[in-house]
Amino acid sequence: MKFWRRALAVSAAAALCLSGCGGDAGSGSKTEQTGEKTEAVETSEETGGGVLKFGAQVTDTQLANLSPFATSGTYIEWYKLVYEQLLYFNEVTGELEPALADSYEWNEDKTQLTMKLNEKAAWQDGEDFTADDVLYTYNVLKENPVFDKYALWEKLESVTADGETIVFQSKDPFVALPEYISQIYIVPEHIWEKEDAATFTNSEPIGTGPFIWDTYTTGTSVSFHAYEDYWKGAPKLEQAILMMYNSAANCTLALLKGEIDCTTGTIAMSSLPEFTSKENAKLQTYSGLNNFCVMINHENPQLADPAVRRAMVMAINQEELISKGEYDGVLPTYITWLPDLFGDNVNKEAAASVSYDLEEAQKILEEAGYEKGSDGIYAKDGEKLSFTYYSASGAPAQQMEAGMIQEWLKALGIEITPKLATWAELSQLAQNGDFDLLQNSIAFPPDPYAALNTTFHSSMTAESGSPTPGTNYFRYRNDQVDSLLEQASSLSDETQLAELYQEIQQILAEDCVFLPMYNGSGHIPYYDGTNLTGWTDAEAPIFSTANLINIRAAE
CATH class of the missing domain: 3.10.105.10 (Dipeptide-binding Protein; Domain 3)
Structure with a gap:
């Protein structure tokens, strides 16, 4: 049985960590949002009570279609909170890592890839994650070629299941298949089969990831709450909030003022010297995809x-x-x-x-x-x-x-x-x-x-x-x-x-x-130690499951 190999010969990753005087980032209080109103509520000491506020330049148009199959014009960074792939590619280490599949192995001529599924994973609505979800997801790509942006089905002959084992059969050797698979988010069949996948906009996303989509306040924010039954363990945070900005300048201003804890990559680079001069300010950089x-x-x-x-x-x-x-x-x-x-x-x-x-x-x-x-x-x-x-x-x-x-x-x-x-x-x-x-x-x-x-x-x-x-x-x-x-x-x-x-x-x-x-893949500004701590910038991207489940409120 083959486990996780190094996907690339070299990974270029570095963290630029500068600290100085002043600076404030985000808020450790949990917020609950309804309509245009934002109300502070008590946080749970048991979960740590931390709240991650992350900023991005994003418009309502980019959130009109929440389908992971959407091919253009959508804001996709939120997928990392809610959805998962069979394999995860870590851009910092250059390695493939287990996600909804625990392991994989090839046949001798690289035409058949067999994967053992993660039996600990479950959908956020309580339904079991099964091989049927994987088969459904890849069948959507087959039936809707516009979603199959890597043209996988030009090379694949079939995707079948035997219990909780998935078999990908290709026409010819397909060495890059695991890396392609790391780019495909799996969706729940029990929800999607009731809809037309070609037009379904997925207004109430359900995934297997560490955070559950909660409330979308038009033009302002999207809130997510921790999925306590997440298969890797409950996040130490109680909530994550995407703060929406209409420009990179406004997102950067919020970062400089300490109104958010990080961005998913948005920063006006002319403000980089000012940001890195602040206390606890860090910038993660890595060569990416x-x-x-x-x-x-x-x-x-x-x-x-x-x-x-x-x-x-x-x-x-x-x-x-x-x-x-x-x-x-x-x-x-x-x-x-x-x-x-x-x-x-x-x-x-x-x-x-x-x-x-x-x-x-x-x-x-x-x-x-x-x-x-x-x-x-x-x-x-x-x-x-x-x-x-x-x-x-x-x-x-x-x-x-x-x-x-x-x-x-x-x-x-x-x-x-x-x-x-x-x-x-x-x-x-x-x-x-x-x-x-x-x-x-x-x-x-x-x-x-x-x-x-x-x-x-x-x-x-x-x-x-x-x-x-x-x-x-x-x-x-x-x-x-x-x-x-x-x-x-x-x-x-x-x-x-x-x-x-x-x-x-x-x-x-x-x-x-x-x-x-x-x-332009990896330059992620964040504050470590002001409101939140526990980031591991040398081991994984700042905005990845590895960090999202381990960051916590700073003492």
């Missing part, structure tokens, strides 16, 4: 020209972007996509093959037949290089960084029309291909094959105007990349896989698929 970039729509005829894309990439001063925009609090996104989290699988030589050089960028355009007009804009065959550029509204750092990138592109000789959209709108625009250039983040599974396949294989995209089945929002299509990924999908030899990953990344660097910004 989320890259910020400027997406390029390859279906735009001008952007389909590799010379234009390469010139644009070379016009961006990424080092200055990270220094001034993110105060060096993040790691770079590579033009080869895979972050340092993937260790030796990262093609560092290819990643360094394209660098900032404005003069060379202009030379590339001119050699490709573009001529600069009197207005300073390059054109070819009477068509100016002129594009719309979408970025997030209500996000000061994003807007500042968008301004920097737009100015660099203008200096190159490209006309830019800036446009703002909410995070939810950006997700929809990206998925449907309704953009020229769009600045946002893209998440990916914790496996090099999975990360490359879901983002760059042509089967993971769609014609502009139709939603993508995966996260290839670039509308990128390269037959050679497809072929190499298809070869990788049926291999289990790590040396052969590594060679294919290196080759794929070399092609991505040559094609300049997107404008790289930074890896």
